[in-house]
Amino acid sequence: MKPNSIKIQSVKNNPNNPRVIKDYKFKKLVKSIKEFPEMLKLRPIIVDENNIILGGNMRYKACLELKHDKIWAIQADDLTEKQKKQFVIKDNAGFGEWDWDVLANDWDTKDLKDWGIDVWQPEEAVDYSVLDDIDLDGEIQTMFEQTKKSIILEFPTEEYEKDVKDLYESLKGKGVNMSKLFLLALQNYK
Numbered sequence: 001m002k003p004n005s006i007k008i009q010s011v012k013n014n015p016n017n018p019r020v021i022k023d024y025k026f027k028k029l030v031k032s033i034k035e036f037p038e039m040l041k042l043r044p045i046i047v048d049e050n051n052i053i054l055g056g057n058m059r060y061k062a063c064l065e066l067k068h069d070k071i072w073a074i075q076a077d078d079l080t081e082k083q084k085k086q087f088v089i090k091d092n093a094g095f096g097e098w099d100w101d102v103l104a105n106d107w108d109t110k111d112l113k114d115w116g117i118d119v120w121q122p123e124e125a126v127d128y129s130v131l132d133d134i135d136l137d138g139e140i141q142t143m144f145e146q147t148k149k150s151i152i153l154e155f156p157t158e159e160y161e162k163d164v165k166d167l168y169e170s171l172k173g174k175g176v177n178m179s180k181l182f183l184l185a186l187q188n189y190k
Contacts (some may be wrong), residue, residue, distance in 0.1 A: 003072040006071060014057055018088075026065075028115075028177045030066060032115060033059065040072045048075070048084055055081075055092075055147065
């Protein structure tokens with residue numbers, strides 16, 4: 001099958017394609033096609049007998065963005081519905097992995113980024129000397145002291161519903177500091 005140049009208006013986006021592209025990556029794709037349009041002939045869009053895209057939805061959208069009149073496509077008109085669905089997924093599945101050592105040693109990082117590859121960059125050296133003047137143990141102790149503590153009281157359901165709930169709401173409504181009241185009660189039992 002050879003790719004044919006067809007009018008872009010005759011191609012239809014596939015509404016069932018689960019692949020998406022985010023803004024910044026879409027911009028990279030548009031830039032890539034603008035800089036290297038010959039790639040579109042080498043990697044044409046695949047359409048079915050109704051010119052619905054099976055592979056290349058994002059390239060198609062980038063070509064629309066660039067206002068191309070024509071697009072390179074291969075028509076796969078002998079596929080079953082199941083094969084079409086399978087193609088949509090398999091065309092976007094990444095079966096391979098990058099050999100990061102080869103990329104790091106044999107390829108220019110700037111070029112890779114421009115071509116849409118998210119490359120690893122070493123972090124800048126972090127100066128931890130600013131931590132030398134901080135008393136971490138003291139800071140942790142201060143945080144502990146400022147943390148609110150709680151005590152959970154358990155009551156049988158009927159007692160809670162009958163006595164505790166109403167009493168608590170009544171005292172709280174009068175502005176009573178419940179924590180101090182509880183502490184005083186505990187101190188009286190010493």
